[in-house]
Amino acid sequence: MSSDAAKMILAPCLLGGITWRFLNYKTIRGDFCLLVVASSVIVVFAALSSCGGGYETAFSDTASILFRYLFSAATFTIVYRLSPRHPLSQFPGPFLNRISSLRMVATIYYGKRYSDIERLHEAYGPFVRIGPNSLSVNLHDAVNKVYAAANSLDKGPAYRAGHLPGNGIFFMQNRKDHDQRRRIWAPAFTTSTLPIYEVYALERCVELIACVSRRAKARGVCNLSEVIAHWTYDLMGDVVFGRSSDLNLMKNGDPRRLISSGQLATACFDILGEAPWLFDICWHLPIVDAIRALQTAAQEMMSKWLVSSTRGESDILSHLASASAPLSRDDLALESLFAIQAGSDTSSSIISLLMFYLIRHQGVYRRLQSELDTCFTKENVNARDSVLRELPYLNAVIEEGLRLGAPLPGLRRVVPAHGITLSGTFIPGGTTVSVPAWAQNVSEENFFPDPKEFKPERWLEGGLGPDSRCRRSAVMSFSFGTFSCLGKALAYQQLRLIVAHLVVHYDMKFASGFNEGLFIGGVSNMLTTILGRPLLVSVSSRQIM
Numbered sequence: 001m002s003s004d005a006a007k008m009i010l011a012p013c014l015l016g017g018i019t020w021r022f023l024n025y026k027t028i029r030g031d032f033c034l035l036v037v038a039s040s041v042i043v044v045f046a047a048l049s050s051c052g053g054g055y056e057t058a059f060s061d062t063a064s065i066l067f068r069y070l071f072s073a074a075t076f077t078i079v080y081r082l083s084p085r086h087p088l089s090q091f092p093g094p095f096l097n098r099i100s101s102l103r104m105v106a107t108i109y110y111g112k113r114y115s116d117i118e119r120l121h122e123a124y125g126p127f128v129r130i131g132p133n134s135l136s137v138n139l140h141d142a143v144n145k146v147y148a149a150a151n152s153l154d155k156g157p158a159y160r161a162g163h164l165p166g167n168g169i170f171f172m173q174n175r176k177d178h179d180q181r182r183r184i185w186a187p188a189f190t191t192s193t194l195p196i197y198e199v200y201a202l203e204r205c206v207e208l209i210a211c212v213s214r215r216a217k218a219r220g221v222c223n224l225s226e227v228i229a230h231w232t233y234d235l236m237g238d239v240v241f242g243r244s245s246d247l248n249l250m251k252n253g254d255p256r257r258l259i260s261s262g263q264l265a266t267a268c269f270d271i272l273g274e275a276p277w278l279f280d281i282c283w284h285l286p287i288v289d290a291i292r293a294l295q296t297a298a299q300e301m302m303s304k305w306l307v308s309s310t311r312g313e314s315d316i317l318s319h320l321a322s323a324s325a326p327l328s329r330d331d332l333a334l335e336s337l338f339a340i341q342a343g344s345d346t347s348s349s350i351i352s353l354l355m356f357y358l359i360r361h362q363g364v365y366r367r368l369q370s371e372l373d374t375c376f377t378k379e380n381v382n383a384r385d386s387v388l389r390e391l392p393y394l395n396a397v398i399e400e401g402l403r404l405g406a407p408l409p410g411l412r413r414v415v416p417a418h419g420i421t422l423s424g425t426f427i428p429g430g431t432t433v434s435v436p437a438w439a440q441n442v443s444e445e446n447f448f449p450d451p452k453e454f455k456p457e458r459w460l461e462g463g464l465g466p467d468s469r470c471r472r473s474a475v476m477s478f479s480f481g482t483f484s485c486l487g488k489a490l491a492y493q494q495l496r497l498i499v500a501h502l503v504v505h506y507d508m509k510f511a512s513g514f515n516e517g518l519f520i521g522g523v524s525n526m527l528t529t530i531l532g533r534p535l536l537v538s539v540s541s542r543q544i545m
């Protein structure tokens with residue numbers, strides 16, 4: 001072999017090793033990396049073609065150099081990730097998950113991460129290496145250190161709004177910035193704002209009842225999950241933009257496809273958050289158009305709000321805009337976009353799944369109706385939340401719905417440089433760690449017996465019997481601590497109001513031909529819960545006495 005040929009083989013391999021070493025210590029943007037590699041390929045190709053061997057030879061030589069370079073970088077990376085030198089080598093996990101984050105990207109894409117991770121824990125135990133640098137820890141006593149404690153872990157690079165202009169509370173990884181922004185958000189969720197949002201909700205409930213009847217009459221059956229999604233979007237439009245909101249999906253449908261764009265944007269955020277370098281690259285492709293479309297819609301609604309005469313009454317945006325350190329227009333647009341999405345998407349899927357379980361368990365449905373009949377009357381067909389809040393069975397139903405209706409993954413957090421100890425096990429600094437929410441919600445250790453069954457009675461005094469367990473602190477649907485859901489009280493209010501109104505005003509059963517197994521099997525989650533099939537029901541109005 002000539003020395004030139006040896007250089008052609010060795011140089012790219014060496015460069016591959018250097019790349020691995022460099023990227024192992026320094027995170028750089030995926031699109032920059034791609035740009036550097038692409039530019040280098042062009043330079044190498046130009047240099048080889050100028051040597052006089054012709055374009056074809058130059059092309060094949062460049063391709064083989066590129067192949068050797070990528071092969072060598074990949075080999076170094078994989079060998080290191082499998083070697084005992086890797087900080088997470090002691091933790092078990094599937095082979096593909098240990099060598100590449102792309103395995104988890106694929107798992108998320110197929111939508112069953114919540115149950116896949118639960119199965120991985122059954123196979124490997126409480127600590128599972130679900131990515132090269134990611135651990136899932138299925139232990140209730142890890143929740144406090146990871147999420148709830150004052151010095152809990154920070155969010156990592158998975159929380160990025162791509163390269164959208166502005167910044168928002170949900171995407172802030174720096175604790176100081178986040179705390180500051182949370183203080184700006186907090187006044188939007190106080191005991192004095194909730195009654196104002198309730199007025200919006202009650203008005204929308206009146207519309208909801210009319211909408212269910214109208215659509216059921218027009219089509220013979222009612223697509224309840226669609227009506228619920230429209231209700232939550234309309235309501236969050238009111239809550240975020242006040243009377244200037246032009247969201248009227250219950251009346252007009254969703255011609256701008258806001259709901260599907262919102263779900264697609266959340267799914268992109270979740271899938272690509274697992275591999276931030278890939279997010280950087282995909283940001284330049286049409287794949288993230290849904291995020292941009294949503295941003296445009298939020299900008300438009302905000303412009304309307306800015307010139308509205310009702311601005312400053314009571315809506316989330318007014319609270320954010322009146323901060324003593326004013327937020328930029330881009331920040332306001334991103335915050336309002338997030339608020340609509342956070343407040344409608346999660347609630348909508350939880351309510352739909354809760355209604356599915358209620359309709360499936362007609363005994364529970366009837367018992368709830370009798371409880372609600374005590375506070376809805378002919379004169380008062382719109383019961384207030386202050387009354388509903390006191391109803392034990394309604395609250396048990398809502399808790400059970402939040403437990404089974406939120407097939408959420410573990411929210412990702414990053415271990416600080418000095419590492420932490422969880423249940424006696426040391427986790428090295430820089431690891432992404434999560435406690436799987438769904439696995440906790442359906443674990444026998446937390447909920448016994450029948451943790452996967454819909455049994456609201458487990459939340460009542462006496463539970464499901466003397467040996468039963470119902471660990472309230474294990475339900476992770478709103479998360480805990482510094483980054484937990486700010487809209488929790490508002491979400492409870494919305495859940496109580498809509499479920500109570502639907503159940504008291506209608507008897508419901510599944511439409512003929514509706515397949516319960518296919519419906520529940522079609523549920524997937526990519527941070528947003530996607531119901532693969534509509535919840536089709538037949539409804540009959542009830543007389544309120």
Ligand code: HEM
Nearest residue numbers: 169170339342343346347411477478479483485486487491
């Ligand atoms: C049943 C409905 C809801 C559920 C299950 C839910 C769940 C969650 C969860 C799990 C988080 C933490 C996410 C993370 O750390 O990655 C979160 C954050 C958040 N949620 Fe909710 N949410 C709901 C409704 C709402 C509503 C109605 C609002 C009102 C706008 C809202 C506003 C927020 C905000 C502002 C944050 C970010 C908090 C922060 O980073 O400090 N959510 N939510």
